[in-house]
Amino acid sequence: MKILVCISKTPDTTAKIAFADNNTKFAADGVQWIINPYDEWYALVRAIELKEKDPSTIIHLINVGGADADPIIRKALALGGDEAIRVNTDSTDSFTIASQIANVAREGGYELIFTGKETIDYNGSSIGGMVAELLDMPFVSLATKFELAGNMATITREIEGGEEVAEVNIPVVVSCQKGMAEQRIPNMKGIMGARTKPLKVVEPAAVEALTSIERFELPPAKAGVKLVSPDNPEELVRLLHEEAKLF
Numbered sequence: 366m367k368i369l370v371c372i373s374k375t376p377d378t379t380a381k382i383a384f385a386d387n388n389t390k391f392a393a394d395g396v397q398w399i400i401n402p403y404d405e406w407y408a409l410v411r412a413i414e415l416k417e418k419d420p421s422t423i424i425h426l427i428n429v430g431g432a433d434a435d436p437i438i439r440k441a442l443a444l445g446g447d448e449a450i451r452v453n454t455d456s457t458d459s460f461t462i463a464s465q466i467a468n469v470a471r472e473g474g475y476e477l478i479f480t481g482k483e484t485i486d487y488n489g490s491s492i493g494g495m496v497a498e499l500l501d502m503p504f505v506s507l508a509t510k511f512e513l514a515g516n517m518a519t520i521t522r523e524i525e526g527g528e529e530v531a532e533v534n535i536p537v538v539v540s541c542q543k544g545m546a547e548q549r550i551p552n553m554k555g556i557m558g559a560r561t562k563p564l565k566v567v568e569p570a571a572v573e574a575l576t577s578i579e580r581f582e583l584p585p586a587k588a589g590v591k592l593v594s595p596d597n598p599e600e601l602v603r604l605l606h607e608e609a610k611l612f
Contacts, residue, residue: 409479
């Protein structure tokens with residue numbers, strides 16, 4: 366079986382967020398980049414678990430980005446990917462990214478395509494569904510469990526107020542979230558082996574972007590906290606009524 370895992374580069378969760386060029390670009394100077402956690406902890410690790418059950422399984426990684434994504438791709442290879450493909454283009458347009466992934470996937474003949482449920486920088490949750498549509502494959506989103514028996518996948522997904530269990534024949538595209546697998550750390554053998562694993566760079570297909578970023582904005586600063594003495598409930602009531610407008 367061949368599995369394609371989509372890997373995205375995102376800022377570390379502790380990175381200070383700032384914008385440049387009149388708030389039209391993310392200020393990347395000094396930012397520590399990581400593998401998008403949903404891609405790493407859930408999509409990739411679940412693929413590795415499937416490979417551990419069936420050693421004939423092949424795991425390919427795909428990233429759409431520039432050469433600055435190579436270090437995080439190597440980390441993903443150290444975790445357990447067999448080889449990687451990087452489509453050499455930077456884009457913030459979901460359709461462009463999904464189209465590049467679909468073009469590679471179409472030629473690779475993959476039975477499973479895993480994505481994270483979203484990236485932690487843009488929170489779009491759109492890539493998996495677009496890839497599935499472009500490949501004419503079924504798509505299951507927000508998966509928390511994935512089991513495979515022959516050609517039948519049983520997928521548990523989160524819905525409002527509960528869970529839904531779906532059965533689908535592969536090939537299928539699945540977006541993964543918490544519950545799918547447990548985070549792993551690359552061991553020394555994996556780190557050393559990742560240095561020699563193939564990382565193929567391909568040029569992008571011509572795709573017309575459908576969206577562009579107009580500007581970024583930081584959320585408004587939080588208001589200060591007012592402390593009220595427990596001996597003065599009347600003041601608390603007044604603040605809730607006059608300033609918080611709760612009643």
